[in-house]
Amino acid sequence: MEQHLTEIIIFTALFLLVSGMGFVAARWRRPTDLASLDEWGLGGRNFGSWITWFLVGGDLYTAYTFVAVPALLWSAGAMGFFAVPYTIVIYPMVFLVLIRLWSVSHVHGFVTPADFVRARFGSPTLALLVAITGIVATMPYIALQLVGIEAVLKSMGVTGHLPIIIAFAILAAYTYQSGLRAPALIAFVKDTLIYIVILVAVVVIPIKLGGWDLIFDKAQEKFAASPALSDGTLLNANNQLQYVTLAFGSALALFLYPHSITGVLASRNRDVIKRNMSALPAYSLLLGLIALLGYMAIAAGTTPIGKDNNTIVPRLFDQMFPDWFTGVAYAAVGIGALVPAAIMSIAAANLFTRNVYKEYLKRDASDADEARVSKITSLLVKVGAVACILFLDTGFSIDLQLIGGVIILQTLPAVALGLYTRWFHRGGLIAGWVAGMTAGMVLLYNIGNPVTGKLHFAGSAFPLEKLGLDTKMTVYAGILALAVNLIVAALGTVIARAVNAPDGDDTTRPDHYLADEGDPRIKDLDFSPGAPRSH
Amino acid sequence: MTVPNGDQRDRSDRSPWNWLLLVPIALPLLPFLFNSDEPRLFGFPAFYWLQLAFIAVGVTCTTIVYQMTKRRR
Incomplete structure (x- = not known):
């Protein structure tokens, strides 16, 4: 630990600096009152292009990504680079979808994707399913952020769980106080630091190692020598489909995650979102360069601490x-x-407050009640994430995160397609969700890894062989599960209509999906008590 | 708050320019285009530099669509 003293001092100093910023953030952009979800949970719904860029960028490209993606390239090669096509296709794909979501959410005051589903399909049950899916998918994702911190601490020789508990306690305290303003302000520091570190790394390290040519050649040598057939610096005939479906499926899933939608709904108007669809790919470039740190580690002969591949990048930094x-x-x-x-x-926390607490526990909850419940829930969620790390194996969090991607995709028919069409019947959507979830679990359960000897939940690459096809190709399990979901939802809709099953009311109108800032239908956000609200 | 239907400011999001968004969605999902080592650029195999270059294609297409479909206020 002594030999890392300088590192520990600088790490601690910067960590304390941003913690201070987190507390001060409550006063940033001077809200008159933080006691509503629009203020605490969405930062006043008024963020411009720059703040949104830092906030959403800092939100989507997480610390875990920054350690796990290069670790994947280090161990498996080209397959790990899927993160790049994934983060390229995402923006043009959601370009038109997110502005519709923004408009209808601002007209109706929606805070969560489940709020939208509730109003669109008139089904509290479907909204509850969407909310639970969101919460369950998000929890392990938070736990994985701790894995990112842990990898760094381990590399500094700091072991034990106490430092992580302290770090999360501080985080919990300022999130409780400042809400979304805290991460928005901290994101400036975080992203600036990351950009500086990575730009320096991709210039300095290749020079020290003798150039990019050599780095890629060394990686090729390593994979050629390894017994595994699926690795290499290029894709092979069997993993191309997996590469493409994983990139595409992950892109479909990303903006279904509640935290991505939170960032989008906090923006001021539709133009802010559209401009960010062109500006956020700067982070994709950064991620592509970070991914290549995995190959640099191969060329530099970096070894992980124990069997924890996530320490590869921190170890490389330490070495260079x-x-x-x-x-x-x-x-x-x-x-x-x-x-x-x-x-x-x-x-x-917002999902719980709006779609469980307000829907089922306290119908007449005021804005202040909502903010209070959300603040407390946000603390509980963090305790849950820390518990995940303390009591469960880290590998288990990664499994859960894998499952999270597959299950969040099952909300696509209701949330994403729902923005475009009201054709689906609520009964059909519920049946589709159940079928998609079941299919996803069965598929993931049947994915094993012969190399590690793990029999179940060992990845997301489902061998088509198991469906009786004569091929060695694999495909992303989430895409298959989504296909099952869509088929069942469509069939269920046809059947429900045929038997005249009662459908819910749709309180949205076509023009609500087009409204923009300055439109009289967009609500004034300084709700006075008792002001009419339509949800 | 009631607003008459058919409000004048409501323009649809439809535009022929939107088709341009399909280009950066399709390109990165066609591995036969980029799954090779040669030609290398600055030491990067084609697989890597081409996919990084697709980021620029994505930025260009979304920027064009944004500029061409901007609403006048």
Whole structure:
């Protein structure tokens, strides 16, 4: 631990600095009153292009991504690079969808995706399913942010769970006080640090190692020598389909996660969202460069601590940089975990408040009640995430996160397709959700990994062989589960209509999906007590 | 708050420019286009530099669509 003293001092100093910012954030952009979800949970719904860029960027590209993606390239090669096509296709794909979501949410005052489903399909049950799916998918994601911090601490020789508990306690305290304003403000520091560290890394490390040519050649050598057939610096005939479906499926899932939607709904108007669809890919470039740190680690002969591949990147930094800069890099990863963890806990808390508490426990909850319940829930969510890390194996969190991606996809028919069509019957959507969830679980359960000897939940690449097809190709399990969901939802809708099953009311109108800032239908956000609200 | 239907400011989000968004969605999902080592650029195999270049394609297409479909206020 002594040899890492400089790193620890710099890490701690930067960590304390942003914690201070987190508390001060409550006063940033001077809200008159924080006691409503629009203020506490969505930062006043008034963020411009720059803040949104930092906030959503800091939210989507998490600390875990920054350590796990290069670790994947380090161990498996080209397959790990799926993160790049994933984060390219996402923006053009959601470009037109998110502005519709923004408009209808601002007209009706929706805070969560489940709020929208409730109003669109007139079904509290369907909304509850969407809310639970969101919460369940988000929890392990928060836990994984802790894995990111842990990888850095381990590399500094700091072991034990106490430091992580302290870090999360501080995070919980300022999120409680400042709400979404805290991660929004901290994101500026986090992203600036990450950009500096990575730009330095991709210039300095290749020079030290003798150039990019050599780095890629060394990686090729490593994979050629390994017994596994699926690795390599290029894709092979069997994993191309998996690469494409994983990139596409992950992209479909990303903006269904409640924390992504929270970032979008906090923006001021439709143009802010559209501009960010062009600006956010800057982070994709950063992620692509970060991914290649995995190959640099191969060329530099970096070894992980024990069997924890997530320590590859921190170890590489330690090997290549002077101590003080390694400290900065570690702080970037550590702070990088705080921003998404805060937003995710806020999003999960909002889901509970709006779609469980207000719907089922206290119908007449006031704005202040909602904010209070959300604040407390955000604390509980973080306790849950810490418990995940303390009491469960880290590998289990990664499994849960894998499952999370597959299950959040099952809300696509109601949330994403629902923005475009009211054709589906609520009964059909519920049946589709049940079928998709079941199919997803069965598929994941049947994915094993012969190399590690793990029989179940060992990844997301489902061998088509198991469906009786004569091929060695694999496909992303989430896509298959979604297909089952859609088929059942469509059939269920046809049947429900045929037997005249009662359908819910739709309180949205076509023009609600087009409204923009300055429109009289967009609500004034300074709700006076007792002002009419339509949800 | 009631607003008459058919409000004048409501323009649909439809535009022929939107089709341009399909380009950056399709390109990165066609591995036969980029799954090769040669030609290398600055030492990067084609697989890596081409996919990084697709980021620029994505930015260009979304920027064009945004500029061409902007609403006048």
